Amino acid sequence: MSLNASSSRAEEPTREPLYEIQPVTGKGRGIVACSNIPKGTQILCEKPLLTLASEIDSFDDGIVRKVRALSKDQQRQYLSLGNSCTKGNVFTGIFQTNALPCESTPPTAGIFPTICLINHSCVPNSQHSWNSMKNSQMIHAVRDIEQGEEITICYGKQGAFDARRDYLIESFSFECDCSVCSLSISERQESDARRIRIE
Ligand SMILES: [Zn+2]
Numbered sequence: 001m002s003l004n005a006s007s008s009r010a011e012e013p014t015r016e017p018l019y020e021i022q023p024v025t026g027k028g029r030g031i032v033a034c035s036n037i038p039k040g041t042q043i044l045c046e047k048p049l050l051t052l053a054s055e056i057d058s059f060d061d062g063i064v065r066k067v068r069a070l071s072k073d074q075q076r077q078y079l080s081l082g083n084s085c086t087k088g089n090v091f092t093g094i095f096q097t098n099a100l101p102c103e104s105t106p107p108t109a110g111i112f113p114t115i116c117l118i119n120h121s122c123v124p125n126s127q128h129s130w131n132s133m134k135n136s137q138m139i140h141a142v143r144d145i146e147q148g149e150e151i152t153i154c155y156g157k158q159g160a161f162d163a164r165r166d167y168l169i170e171s172f173s174f175e176c177d178c179s180v181c182s183l184s185i186s187e188r189q190e191s192d193a194r195r196i197r198i199e
Contacts, residue, residue, distance in 0.1 A: 018032055018153055020034045024119060024150055030150050033150075035140070036146055037144070037145040039143055040196065041141045043151060044115055044138070045131070046098040048111060049077060049112065052066070052110070054108070054109075055106040056106060063092050064091050078111060082097050095111060096121045101130060103132065115128065118153050120151055120152065120153065120154060122154065122176055122178045124153045124154045125139060125152055126140060126153050127153060160195065161192055163180070165181070
């Protein structure tokens with residue numbers, strides 16, 4: 001058997017980063033596209049800083065223990081994330097504000113240093129999904145994204161404006177000002193009817 005150049009695999013070209021962490025007006029930090037990103041592109045693939053399985057780990061103790069077990073750098077990353085809970089332990093508050101679902105059996109949620117900086121939109125340009133094989137949270141573009149546009153995901157509630165607003169205030173202490181939440185009342189009613197029909 002002869003070896004030739006085509007049998008050796010070319011090294012993957014180094015990919016330009018697709019996003020930058022930037023301050024976003026009224027939202028703290030966010031993730032902004034630094035090139036045009038076509039629909040379907042994997043924007044991020046990130047392993048959790050820590051995970052918590054609801055049926056296995058006790059909530060408060062589990063989080064505190066797991067944060068303490070992180071390296072100093074990781075603890076800094078954890079503590080730099082937002083906390084919308086006004087009461088209780090700051091470690092727990094950060095977890096409640098930022099955790100994303102991971103494994104479904106047992107139900108597990110995790111904290112991700114970069115992905116947890118992605119802000120919400122009711123018409124997001126990206127979606128998150130857990131990849132068990134890679135033990136990572138993935139972010140993919142669900143439509144074409146333009147350079148300079150903020151990368152957004154939906155924090156888990158669809159439906160009509162009132163239900164979304166109540167959920168976001170209750171769970172995350174903010175009022176959404178995305179393009180659909182900023183519509184006039186009559187346009188919003190049309191949008192609500194459309195969203196309910198689709199769901
Ligand atoms: Zn909105």
